[in-house]
Amino acid sequence: MTTYCDHAATTPPRPQARAALAAWLDAANASSTHLAGQAARVAVEESREAVATALGCSPHEVVFTSGGTEADNLAVKGITWAARDRSRGVPHVVTTAVEHPAVLDPARWLAERGDATLTVVPPGGDGRVDVEEVLAALRPETALVSVMAANNELGAVNDIPGLAARLAEREVPLHTDAVQAVATLELDVARWGVDALALSAHKFGGPQGVGLAVLRRGLPVVPLAHGGGQDRGVRSGTFAVGLDAACGAALTAAVADRAELRPRLLALTDRLAAAVTALEGVRRSGPSDPSWRLASHVHLLLDGVEATALALELDAAGVAASSGAACGAGAAKSSPVLEACGLQGTPLRLSLGWTSTAAEVDRVIDVLTDLIPRLRASRSAVVR
């Protein structure tokens, strides 16, 4: 029996999502004009409305995608390209060193191609990004600012509403990758004042393979996928009826559950962190103020523990947790986010979610209390 502590990677699907997926797996093409197609389209549009209600935006602003990566790419490339098309100059993009690669890589790619110039703002040691530093990076030709709502590794929360207000004065569009944030943070697109936002369904209890972008009306976006012109031409491709329906159902359930989930997870993660940081050589990273930290995340840095040994022993003990992001081949690689924050040590991210229980946390505490001193003792034998 695995004790699952990697909800930040994928959280189990909620029953409402399972039901919607099962109900709409057998759907006609939602773009077909016949009655069967119209029936399938109902599921897509109802889901779009559910998403809009859950996020505080208009249904016209919701574009379903294949996941968070596509949504981020659509916002970063689409908004930048549209800005380039409107002006003669090369647009400028501002983002941060703690972004997910789904934002940072397209931004760098645009810069390498000469489609944009790029400024990457460094984070503080706790993984948060300072609003003033972002504003200081702006130029007259800045066409997009992309700052993630909460970092996936450290769980560090950024002041997106504060940043959005300052950017609105200067009429610079703001995109935020809110993939990690939405499960536990109050997220309201209108109140936050963002122009674009990316979500991934499997982080909030939906299936893998679906996500969404919110794109403010009137914001020009060049599509990534050209074809049949679905979703206002911004995202061509046959509607994934079952996945889209499950995405909306999961988000509705997650948002309804959020006010209860957040304090529950906060209590669990604080207990977990307190028990584990009592061990020698274990430090908790990320913001110390819980209001700037995701309730779901405990990010630890272990001194004197070798990463491959940690991964093997956690598996052997039946604990699923993240001991490093994987490269293309699957090897754990050093984290650019932790490097940007100047953090050292072997990282271990434990992330909880809607299925987490106190008993699971107790078990993880037991496992780590046994494991970490043992791994510290044997480290010299592993590392040459």
Next chain:
Amino acid sequence: MARVLVAMSGGVDSAVAAALLVDQGHEVTGVHLKLADLPLDAQVPGHGCCTLDDAQDARRTAQVLDIPYYVWDLSEVFEREVQTPFAASYAAGRTPNPCVTCNERVKYAALLDRALALGFDALATGHHARLRRHGAPVVGPGPGVELQRAVDGAKDQSYVLYVATPHQLAHTLLPVGELTKAQVRAVATERGLRVANKPDSYDVCFIPDGDTTGYLAERLPAAPGPIVDTDGEVLGTHDGLWRFTVGQRRGLGLDHHERRFVTDVEPASRTVRVGPREALACAWAELDRPNWTRGAAPSGPVRVQIRAHGRSVPGRLVVGEGRLHVGEDRVRVELDEPVHGLALGQAAVVYDPDDLVCLGGGRVIAAERPAGLPLTSATSRQRS
């Protein structure tokens, strides 16, 4: 039953090694080593290893065999211990065998040590060589192991394993050495492994296109020097010693109808000497810091092999004034019949008179040509 870590390259041999160990009842864990950090556009499908396709093949094999699978990034160790010395060795006018270095410094050092420290009892690889204990095939870890040539003589890889110490052999399993290559492929087919018909790789893994000269040209600065014949007459010039290896006939760039071979490469004067084939004959070689697989140096007649896929010749180890013992950092092998094209840096591997048991060997640090001019380099003199 033992806890066995099997190094899975993504090829058919290591896949079948893992399968056989599972069948033997061992508790098997697969690990794929990320060694060369090849850029994606340098990855040639079907050549070398370390490509993403290979990692994916290894992962899929582990899934089919239902064993845990990890990818370990040893690219820093590999760069430091194999790739950098490989280029440096060519720059010094030698001809290194990087597979030997990899076994010595990576697989039997970084990897085996880590495996043992992590609680594994043995490391298995897909090398074609046999292990015997009291004449019987080795099926589990323990002392008293003899390294022998593979059942499949054409595929024998005992040559590159001569670096294994008795302690390392005690913790090594080589299950496919008992099978012919055809049998290995048959097992893979029977088990439904998709690598069953994957082509063998013959290249240096970090030079997947096989262009060693091109690889070295990127790493080493141009260092021009003369090409001279046996009489010292300058026949031409070259732009780097690393383009040449003793015994080489092609690519000399000499406008001459005679068959000429590289007979010597002198790093101090950057001189490449060429001459007739007779000038290549060597009657003895001195080995730097030899390893003996049984712990003690053999006495009496032996056979010596100086190329990975060459044939062995009869000879004997010179035991001079009792100087020859384990830990001796230099020994001499005298060859009953001269070998042609012996280059410094090559491994001379010693077998028993039956040409079956791999007794050990060492890198050639000095060798003699019949003309009486010792084939030796300035750097080798300094080191000895």
